[in-house]
Amino acid sequence: MKQPFAWDHYSDQPAIIRDRALKRQMRRSALPSLIKTFLIALITLPxxxxxxxxxxxxxxxxxxxxxxxxxxxxxxxxxxxxxxxxxxxxxxxxxxxxxxxxxxxxxxxxxxxxxxxxxxxxxxxxxxxxxxxxxxxxxxxxxxxxxxxxxxxxxxxxxxxxxxxxxxxxxxxxxxxxxxxxxxxxxxxxxxxxxxxxxxxxxxxxxxxxxxxxxxxxxxxxxxxxxxxxxxxxxxxxxxxxxxxxxxxxxxxxxxxxxxxxxxxxxxxxxxxxxxxxxxxxxxxxxxxxxxxxxxxxxxxxxxxxxxxxxxxxxxxxxxxxxxxxxxxxxxxxxxxxxxxxxxxxxxxAEFMSYSHNADEYRLICTTPRGDLYITWTLTSAPFYTYKAQS
Structure with missing residues (x-):
């Protein structure tokens, strides 16, 4: 009998189904559930x-x-x-x-x-x-x-x-x-x-x-x-x-x-x-x-x-x-x-205070025991961490 399972070493996956006929059969049996998935999503996601x-x-x-x-x-x-x-x-x-x-x-x-x-x-x-x-x-x-x-x-x-x-x-x-x-x-x-x-x-x-x-x-x-x-x-x-x-x-x-x-x-x-x-x-x-x-x-x-x-x-x-x-x-x-x-x-x-962004810059502000933490970044520059003393 053909073995339908095989091990995939590199993606940390279990034995997976290799037999295509068996896979098609399983997909057909799952059709009622897949229809239910579609209908539930159609209502709830909007x-x-x-x-x-x-x-x-x-x-x-x-x-x-x-x-x-x-x-x-x-x-x-x-x-x-x-x-x-x-x-x-x-x-x-x-x-x-x-x-x-x-x-x-x-x-x-x-x-x-x-x-x-x-x-x-x-x-x-x-x-x-x-x-x-x-x-x-x-x-x-x-x-x-x-x-x-x-x-x-x-x-x-x-x-x-x-x-x-x-x-x-x-x-x-x-x-x-x-x-x-x-x-x-x-x-x-x-x-x-x-x-x-x-x-x-x-x-x-x-x-x-x-x-x-x-x-x-x-x-x-x-x-x-x-x-x-x-x-x-x-x-x-x-x-x-x-x-x-x-x-x-x-x-x-x-x-x-x-x-x-x-x-x-x-x-x-x-x-x-x-x-x-x-x-x-x-x-x-x-x-x-x-x-x-x-x-x-x-x-x-x-x-x-x-x-x-x-x-x-x-x-x-x-x-x-x-x-x-x-x-x-x-x-x-x-x-x-x-x-x-x-x-x-x-x-x-840190504890969250605020977040904002525009087309060019993102900013996250938090409070920490060391003072208020300002984190800014863009899509082309690494995040920059700065502190301001709490008043």
Missing amino acids: IAFLLIPFIQRRTITGKDFFGLGVNLDKEPNTTPYLIEELGVQKLLIRIPLWEMDRLHEYVAFIRSFSGKHITVALLQDREHITSPDMTRDHLIQIFEALEEVCETYVIGSTINRAKWGFFSVNEYLDFYGVAYELKKTRFPHLKLIGSNVIDFEYHFSAHTLFNLAKIRFDALGSLLYVDRRGAPENTQMGFNLMGKINLLFSLMSLSPKTSHELIITETNWPLKNTAPYAPTSEHECVSEEDYAAFMVRYHLLAFASQKVSCVYWHQLIAPGYGLIDNREGLLRKRSAYEAYRMMKSHLGD
């Missing part, structure tokens, strides 16, 4: 767009805003020291459900980050999507193993890409429902982050937020990549990064399925000349200098929106998209590493 000016933002401080993704398979012994050097308190660690035989390794890795707030992202494969009993057993093992270490979990990832196993939102809602039932019956203290749509495909987000499934998200997760548009200020269908955040936050605020907290669980830019490690083609890749600039401006815009509780940058170490390159057994800190450290040092204890 309403969310119209209500953007009337949706109140949250109060987001720098203390809880900055997060980093770290990986067991990328310099696990050195990573804790690098995290301390950056001053990051919030980490996202991914556990693939198809690697349950390595659970003890993941638990040890997570425990190595003493005093940090850990969010664990549970990655699915097709086998777990179609086997709720196995998923339930594996989730119980993970929740019990991390009982005193982690209370926050991202349930599923990249749900709108068939190569990650899901062929419809209905399948995802059933998958999430397994975790939600465990939360209600056995682990009430857990915080479950759901939805986790990748890119600006909010018709899928709408369906996760408006449905009759007996589930609820403690926070809404989004893999809000904007890399294919270049700079975060660039637009897609008329929406730049802040516009996309505003629309998603408005959509979420209308939903009875969430606590109205938005978390960006993954984003980055792919880097030039890093094939085969870059997750996209060379056409979408950027230079290390642009990567550092876009990364900082992404964070500044997301913080200025005051609608994103945390941004988890993906990730600390990765040849094709990380702050550090670890090819050939060497650790090379890219310019983005220092840019991230500087940004975190200025904004890590």
